[in-house]
Amino acid sequence: MARPTLISLAKELGVSRQTVSNVINAPHLVKTSTRERVREHIERSGYRPSAAARALRTNRTKIVGMRMSPVLDGINGSVMDRYLHAVTEALEERGYHPVLVTASGEQEELAALIGLYETGLIDAAMLAYTSPLDSRPAELRRIGMPFVSFGRPWGDLDAPHPWVDIDNATGVEEGTRLLRERGHTRIGFIGSSDFSMIDRDRREGWLRGMRGIDENLDELDLCVPEGIEHGFRAMRVLRDRGCTAASCGTDSLALGALGMLYESPVSGFAPAESVVGFDDSPVSAALGYSSVVQPVEQVAALLVAQLISELEDSVEMCERHVVLPSVLRARLGRGLPVRLR
Amino acid sequence: MARPTLISLAKELGVSRQTVSNVINAPHLVKTSTRERVREHIERSGYRPSAAARALRTNRTKIVGMRMSPVLDGINGSVMDRYLHAVTEALEERGYHPVLVTASGEQEELAALIGLYETGLIDAAMLAYTSPLDSRPAELRRIGMPFVSFGRPWGDLDAPHPWVDIDNATGVEEGTRLLRERGHTRIGFIGSSDFSMIDRDRREGWLRGMRGIDENLDELDLCVPEGIEHGFRAMRVLRDRGCTAASCGTDSLALGALGMLYESPVSGFAPAESVVGFDDSPVSAALGYSSVVQPVEQVAALLVAQLISELEDSVEMCERHVVLPSVLRARLGRGLPVRLR
């Protein structure tokens, strides 16, 4: 037997299709007794409204497009995973769903998203990884496609679209202060040249954490490519310059630095108490060094809230520009020691 | 101005909407001159067919549902990421798109996917992480929903749906043989109790790799929970039992084992040449130990091919049950040494 439709249900119940529709979409318009009767029949029949018909009529699919960026790095990774998962969950709560897109660059991403939007397959998009020269927000606004972005629009901080970003600095500052509390005074920063904007932010956190220490910070500030080895070498340079600890832009770098400190320890300081990393990878947990956590679950929830209030002129208002603090996951430095080299 | 439709285009061109439709969907039916004229106009007008209208008529959306499983583990991770990315890419090549779903278990996943299927939002589903008691294939088949699965149906290997799986054993066997080539004769296996079926497979690979060595393999075979520390401790046990090397079920375990070997080295064997891990994490690359790679990109491509041939009765046939070998990424053992504890 064919799947039930509004019409077939209506016929069986002896009411009009609109009444059945109302029971589903605007129950308050229907008398309680009728409503219940219809509801029960809907249940029994297993009726599900046709997404296509609904979309055709309302011009909405409740589907949101987002780019699945290729895997950058496994050790720091899982952030994207966590984010994606959290977004999916938040969307589902509101009856929406994410559809994925791949792209090899921002232009391709734009093309893909716009394509889906123009066929009416998606209602909106969620961007991530914003950068100063990012043309995506402007383009999307130009064609009137709703969107939100994870990451502030660096090129134009007054851009009108909603966004949520993480203040990478707060967590790093916290981490740097933790190092100071532990007695370190000469603390370096090892940043990753691979993530420019974000890294500037993290460096800023270190600078703030170092406030009050009157030294030439420039020579304690290193910028190297991503990777454990580079962290190792950078820490050696910092050691030569008198550092006893380092705040690192990523967990790979931190792992390298930690290895260096185990190799030539500073008396009085446990190595795992002398390093702070970023992204709270399982490695940081196992080795016991502190690391900064990005609250991506919160980001996802807020972004989705923003997006929905963009799409549905609901009463519920929400902040259109939010910066969430990153926070330190402080560890006691009592994990498995690691020695590299 | 409103977005163009088949009708508006047809009116402008002085042809019927069906002709325009044919230019898009069945160009061979249209005279070349007409076709070109229509094509050009389509271009200029920026016309895009309405996904909703098409879906309503054809009962197909070209959208595929799949579950986004929560992040299990960062260090071994990125496999799910890679897979998701590869699936998305493969689907896009055929004009399809993945929509994500979250669920806290298989039943919830089923409910979510079936829900989407019943509203007609998705045409099919892609399952992953199959297990012996998996009820998903049977349920989906029962309601007639097309699907493929990454992972064989352990409970019923003759199940008729298409699937692709990875033979976890081949890579581990290869790894074990590599250890033997390097001179090891007493090689342990450290498996993860967290992934039972998969782990059985990997253990099997080790057993095969050990063929011809006449020892009591039982006491060389350890099963421990996931985690670097557990790998470390397990390796210590194996050392006490005379092992000089270990094949490990995951890279976390391998990292732990490696740390143990650096702590109490076996003379004549470089530690990083005495361990084989699984999943080729960045950590394994940095530390220079060998690791087994799952060809998830291939898996994704095959699964998508199967799925499409399930959905579209095209000529193109493809194997309905495929087992791909995992392969060893052999490394020289010349990475950054690591010492844990």
Added chain:
DNA sequence: GAATCTACCTTGAACCTTCACATTAAGGTA
């Protein structure tokens, strides 16, 4: 007792495409 209001329900139309079939034009054959 007619006019007005309210609560509830129904009807016609539209959303845009594709399917199935009908029609026309062009060309060939007897």
Added chain:
DNA sequence: TACCTTAATGTGAAGGTTCAAGGTAGATTC
């Protein structure tokens, strides 16, 4: 010329929903 075939294009209908507008009955107002 009449007839047939094939290629090219056109027409009506259907797919399932929601919007906008309309109708009906009963209660309320003056």
